[in-house]
Structure formats: structure tokens, C-alpha cells
Amino acid sequence: MHKPWLKHYPAEVPVTSEYPRMNLAKFLLQTTARHPDHAALYFLGKTMTYRELLDASFRFANALRRIGITRGERVAIMLPNCPQAVIAYYGALMIGAVVVQTNPLYMERELLHQLKDSGAVSIVTLDILFRRVAQVRDQTDLQTIIVTSIQDYLPFPKNLLYPVAARKDGMDRTVTYGSGVLNMQEMMACACPAPILCEIDAERDLALLQYTGGTTGLAKGCMLTHYNLIANTMQSKLWQYRNVDGHEKYLAALPFIHVFGMTVLMNLSIAAAGTLYLVPKFQITEILRLIDAHKITVFPGAPTMYVALIHHPQRSKYDLSSIKVCISGAAPLPGEVQTQFERLTGGRLIEGYGLTEASPVTHANNIWEKRKLGSIGIPFPDTDAKIVDPESGEELPPGEIGELVVKGPQVMAGYWNRPEETAQALRGGWLYTGDMAKMDEDGFFYILDRKKDMIIAGGFNIYPREVEEVLYEHPAVQDAVVVGIPDAYRGETVKAYIVCKSDAAVSAEELDAWCRTRLASFKVPRQYEFRKELPKSIIGKVLRRKLLEEEMGKAKHAQGGNHEPRG
Structure with a gap:
């Protein structure tokens, strides 16, 4: 098949490669053998070496075996980015x-669906989340709840001050131990540190049940094998060919519970002997401080993270010149954001593309060679x-299109316990992404939107991303998202939600004039709503569906108000 993108591959990146068929956790063993005393993790002032991380992972693995967890059984991890999240994962x-991987922000209903659907027999979680898990336990297959605390891996004196701060913030750290509720630190202290690495069939055995975001219905568990995740980790490593093993510092602001953060941060950093700077909660001032103080070199993220950095009023106080590579994913990267970020840091910010069903990365722009603004780039090695x-x-x-x-x-490999949906998504060896896109003559791909997000107004197809790009170019706009709302005449019409920069303002009339000089008239938003912030997911992806639900609620209320009272 003709693959025009291959001519744009850097000489250093192979078109095809070999991916080891092994247990994914072997990355940690291999790196520890090469760099035992190199820093693997940095967490709020405390460093853990690869030797220490491997020892902790072995202990946790043996502790799981001791309580009866066997090969193929599901273990849920409901943690923010902290050392325990890495230890539990590899263990x-x-x-x-x-x-x-289970989102720490999940409420009982969401948690219950995922635990029941996956059949998880154990969960690792924080003391402050224990009550939420305990409330749904009896409706699931959970046999054990393994509890840890942020305090457990804090340096002195933060570890002593943590309980006071937690009480001040109203956090409930009460845990009732016994009856299958176990303390992670005590389990590991009693466990044997003997090496353990289960032999698996890498192409068949699952490493991960990764749940989709549920944007198109109930979240589905994507069955990702050890081989899937190893291949995507190695593909990402090949793409960043100038990065040096044992030297890179990865800013882990993307949560590991999201497959993007898991692959391009946790798995990649461990495979490349990097140091993961763990960020349990995204706070832009802390991010700037970490980059400046520790000379971070790799910063994968979501567009909103880069937007926050660009517009921070004190960013000039921090030295950001250590940044070499930033890979943006999870949402479209506005061209203006890319340009401003690179001008500010001197590093390279590229847009990539992926989806949970592909571990997740399939495309990326070249980092140091030919790339195109607005494009998701070209397919990875061995990817068609x-x-x-x-x-x-x-x-x-x-x-x-x-x-x-x-x-x-x-x-x-497919969706967990959903053969019909698997057959719909995987056809003839191809994964049907549900994203509307085009490829240019050079083989660069462009995402226009999900099929569900496409707006059809008056018979015209309108792709929200195109409109959002134009809005982002306006000097007063910090955030913008476009949705299709019901319209009696056009079927749907375009509505834009705008967040202005803190030092700027713009009116709907001004934005209308701006758009009309840059877009066909049928694409121009008919309505504008100005907000202080937009609803976002844990990784900073704007939740378009939340805005749509609001609009549907308004429409339903309006219709209800027009009904004649029954007599």
C-alpha cells in the first residue's frame, strides 16, 4: 500500500522494528540492572532509586501472591501520581x-460500574478515598481493599505535617482495617523481596483493562496486552531518538490512570532509565517551579496544560529553557498555543494522536524534522x-474527509466482554477510530472531529476543531470550545463557549466579526457564552458532552414551560 508519510521519517527512525515479547514489568528489571542507583522517582522532595523501586515492586508482587491474587485476576489501582501507583502497577x-486503572475522582456510581464490569478482586487506593470504595464493595467481586496514604512516601518533615494539613482541608482519613481491608505498607514490610516475574504470552495475555472515557456511552474496558503496551512504549522511544537513556527528566503531570500518561510517561521513562517527577495534582505554579528547579527535559501533556503555562502571570520568573520535548495529546492542540509555547521555552511542542484502543499513540508530528501545524503528524513505525x-x-x-x-x-485485542462492539471496532485487522479526518499528499493526517461531534447545520458539515482554531487565534481568547446545539431552522447551529485571558476582554460582536473574515458564513458561531472556566476531565480535556447536556437540559426546560397546564 502507498505510504507517502515514509519519506518524512527521520533517518534515525526505523520504518519497522522488533518489540520484545515479554512481561511488561521486565522494563523495570532491565533498567535497574543498568542503572541501579539512578533516580527513578521524585515525589514532593523525596527521591527513590531504581534499586529501591524494584525492591518495593518485588515486595508488593509477593504480598499480592500471599493474599491469593493469581495470574489473570484483575487488580484495580485508584491512585494519583505517587510512588505507590508505580509500585502497585509493576508489582x-x-x-x-x-x-x-481507576480514576480517583470517580464517584460511587462510576466506580461501581468499572469494578463490576472488570470483575476486579482487589483495589489499591488512598485512605482519603477508602469510604467511597467501601460503600460499593458488597456489590462487587472485591475481596481485598489495599490502603495507602500520600503521607507514606513524603520526606521529613512533610510526612509529619501531612495529617494536620489533611484535617485542615477536611479530608477523612478514617480506615477500618480487618475483613479484607489491608495496609499497603504493612503488607510490603512483611513480604519477601525475592525476585518474581511471571512468564506470560505477551501477545495474548492482558496487562491492562483500560476503560474508555465513556464519551459515547458507558465506559468500555479495552483489553491491552503486554505486547500492545511494550510496542507503543518502544515506538514512542524510537520517535524521541535524540533523548539519552539515563539522562531525561520526565514531568509526570498527566495522570497514570490515563493511558497517555501511562505509556509516554510511566512506561517510557522506566524503559529509558529516566526520572519521573510525580505530580499528584496539576497546579501551574508548582509545575513552573519543578521545571525551573529540576531542569525538566520532557513534558508530555494536554493542550490546557500548555495554555495555563503560557498565560501564567509570573511565568517570566522561571527558567523553562531545559525543556526539549513536549508531546501534546488527549485533545486538539491549537496552532497558536504551539507557536507561543515554543517561543517561550525554546523546546519542541508537537501534536500527536491516539486513542485508548491503541495503547494509545498511533500518530505524531516529527519532533526535529518536517512537521505541520494543525496536523496530528504521520503514523508511528509499524503503524498503518x-x-x-x-x-x-x-x-x-x-x-x-x-x-x-x-x-x-x-x-x-478487543473490548472486555463486548464481542459485538469489538466486531464493530475491529474489522479486517483495522481499528475504526470514529474520528473524522483527512490525509494530505505528504501523508500528514488531520483530525477534524469525532463523528458524534460533527455539527450538521442547514445540510453543511461543520467540524468544531476548525472553528476553535480561529477562535484561539484571537488575542483575547484563552480557551474555546464549539458545540452543535438544537436549532429549529438549521437542525443544529454553532455555539461557542469562551474563556477570556485574565487581562483581556472581547464581546460576542467582536468575535463574530473576527470569525466572519476567516470562516465560511455557515461555520461562524451563532451564539457565544462567556465563562470563567470550562468543564474538564482529569487530564484537562474539555468535556464537550457536559456542555451539550446543559444545552439539552435548557431545551427540555423551555419546552416544558410552553405546555398548557392540564386541567
């Missing part, structure tokens, strides 16, 4: 268990992609 993989007609499935020529489909070693 579970070492015994052949399947990790289920094409644009097809969403109805017929026929491949479309360059420039035509259709559905993006991908193929590669990182593509999932």
Missing part, C-alpha cells in the same frame, strides 16, 4: 495480574493508517 504485572468512507468503507484519496482507521502492534 501486579510481575505476578501476571491484569491492572485496571488510511481514510475511508464511513458508509462504504472504501479508501478515500488524499484531501477527502472520511473516518480514520489504523492498524499496528499497539491496537487492542
